[in-house]
Amino acid sequence: MKRIRVRRTIRTTALAAGALIISLGGLPAAPVQAAEPAPRIDLRVLVVSDGGPATAAIAAELDGAGTPYTVVDLADAGRPVIDAAFLADEVDGRPRARFQAVVLPNDNPFPAGSPEMAALTAYERTYAIPQVDAYTYAQPQAGLEYPVNGGYAGPVDGITAQVTAAGKAGPFGYLDGAFDFEDNDPSVDESWGFLSRPRAGADFTTYVDAPLPGGTTRGSLVGEYRHDGRRELVVTFVANRHQQQFRLLARGIVDWMTQGTRLGTSRNWFSVHVDDVFASDDRWDTELNCTPGDVDCLPGQGTPNPIRMTPDDVGRAVEWSRSRNFTLDLAYNGGGSVEYREEHGGSDPLADRLTGDREAFRWINHTYDHPYLGCEQDVSVVPWKCATNADGSVRYVGRDEISRQIADNRQWADRAGLPLESGELVTGEHSGLKLQPQQPEDNPHLAPALADNGVTWLASDNSRDPVQRQVGPALTVSRHPMNVFYNVGRAAEQVDEYNWIYTSRAQGGSGICEGSATTTCLDAPLDPATGYADHIVPLEAQIAMGHVLANDPRPHFIHQSNLAEDRIAYPVLDRILDQYSALYADDTPLVNPRMKDVGTELRERAAWDRAVKDGQVAAHRIGDTVTITAPPGTAVRATMPAGTTRALADGPAAFGEPYAGTVSGSVAAGPGQDGVTLSLPSAPSAGSPSAGPARATSPAPGGPVPAGAARPVPPGVER
Structure with missing residues (x-):
C-alpha cells in the first residue's frame, strides 16, 4: 500500500486552546494535558439517510468527487446502532474519531431522548466534528425563528437566492452571488423551503438567503449555527442531486463539513468537439423528413x-474563440478538402483559411473520408442493417481500410501543419464500436487497426457507450451529443427536424415520443420562426450546464454545419458560457481540456473510485499530519487548503492546482520516497467548541418533499 503523509505547519495537541474533552457518554472529563496524544480523525464522512433526496444528493456529491463516506439508512432494520463504539474507538493508545463530518437528514432525525442522537452530540463536541442538516425545519433548535414568526414556508421554485458576504468569505466564495432556483414546470412544486431569520441571541451566520415572497425581508436558506460546542450547517430547502440550486451549493457544503481537507477532487468542465471539419454534411429535407445522401433516406430519394x-465561418469561429477565451476542438477529415479541390480546380479557400488559423484550435483525427468503419452497411432498407456473408456472419470493414483511414488523415494533417495529438481518434459516427441494435459488438478489426497506428484515446457516444473501456490499446472517451443536429445549417431546419422527431404522429411527427416522458418530447410543434431561440437553445444549454456542474469532464460534440450558414451553435454555447460567468467567481473557471486529458482524468478517476469502493483507501489526521494509504500505482486524489506545499527531496513545491478557493490534484510518491508529505499553511478551522452538557433535541422533520424533488422534473425552458 502506498503511504502518503500530509504535514501541517502548526502542531497541536488538543482540539482547541482551552477546550475540554467530553466523554462519549456526555459527561465532562478532565482537561486535555499537553502530554496526551492528539486524537486521530479519519477522513471519511458519515451520512445518516432517511431515504429522502437531500441526503442522497450529498452522498452523490461525495461519490462524484471520490470522497469516502459511510451510509447508515434509518429505514434499514439491520443497520448498525449509532453509539460511542460505532463513532469512535482507540488505536495504538490514541483516541480515534471514525468520521470527519456527519450528515443528518435534519437537525435531529431520532425520537425524543434518543441515545443515538446523544452519542452523535457528544461525539461532535469531543472531536470538533461538523454536522450538516441536509434539510431541516426552521426552528429554535436549529438557531432560527419558526416561519410563522415573520418567515415563509412553501414552494421556492424560481426564487433568486443570494450568497451573503459571510458566505463569500466562507465556504461559498467560489460563487459570484445571486442564482435562481429551478422552475422547470409551473404545474409541479420542485423545491420546498423555509425562509426565516436567525433567532435572537443565537450564534447563527447566514451564508445563503432569499427574499420572502412579496416583500424585501430576507430569510436564511443555508447558515451555520454554533451552540453547545458544536457546529451545524443548517439547510432549510430540499432539492435533489440534479437541481441546479443544489449543484451550485454542493461544493461549499462539502468544503464546509470537511474544513477544506478531504480526499477526492472536483472541477467544472466544458469542452466542445466540432466534427466533420473540411468535409460537408448532408442536409435535412423538410418535405421528405429524411436526409438525402444519408442512410435515413432510401437510395435515390431526394x-x-x-x-x-x-472562410467567413472560420473567421467567425476564430473571433468567437478568442473573445470567449475558449478553445474549440476540430475533428477533421482531410479527404474532404482533397475532394473539394478535385471538384474546384485545385482550390479550397476553406482549408486555406483553417490551416492558416490552425493555432486557434485543437485538432483531432476524424479519419480521412469519414466512412462507416463498423459492419458494412446495407442501406437498401431504413433503418439500415449489417450486410452478411453467405454463411450468415456479419461482414465487417477490414483492418487495412480502418488503418488507412487513420494513417492517411494523419499524414494529411502533417502536410497541412496541423498540431495533433497522434493518439487521439474520433471515427466517423463513432463507427467500429458497438451500435445497438444493428451491431451489438465492436468490429473485431478495429482494435488491431488502432494498435497499428498508436491510437490510445478513442471517442465514443455517451448516449450509447458511456463507461470508459478498453478497445485494443485505446481507452474510450465518451462524448455528450448536443441536440443541435449535424444535418442542419439553418435554425428553421433545426426546428423542422426537431418537430418531426419529438412530436406525435397526429401532429405530423415521427411518434417516437408517444408514451415517453423524455426531456425533449414536445406537447405541440415548435414555431419554425421562434422555436429554436425560445425552446431549443435554453433547453440544450440547461442540459449541458447539468453536465458542467456535475464534475463531468466528458466533451460535448457538434458538427461543422452548426458553425456554417445561420451558425446555430453559437447561441447555445454563448448561453452556457454567459450563465457560467454570471454564477461563478474568477477563481473557479471552466476547465477546457483536450481529449487525451479527459481520457486521463476518466482513467485516474475510475482507478481511484474502485480503490475507494473496495475499501483500499484509508486516510486519517493526527495533529499536523494526514496519512493516506492506497494501492500501489493509484494516484491519490485530494483537496487541501490554498497554500499547501509538497515536500520533495530538493525542497518544497506547490501541491495541486488552485480551484474554487482550495488546491487539488493527484498525489504520487516521488523518487526514492515511500509516501508523500504535504505541508498545510494552517490547521483546519474548526471553530472554538466550548464545553457544555449534551443536549438531546426533540424530533425535527425536514418538512414536505415536493414531487419535483422526489422525482426530478426534466429540464424545462423559459416561458
Missing part, C-alpha cells in the same frame, strides 16, 4: 444539398 463551412 437530392443531396450539402452544408460546408466558408
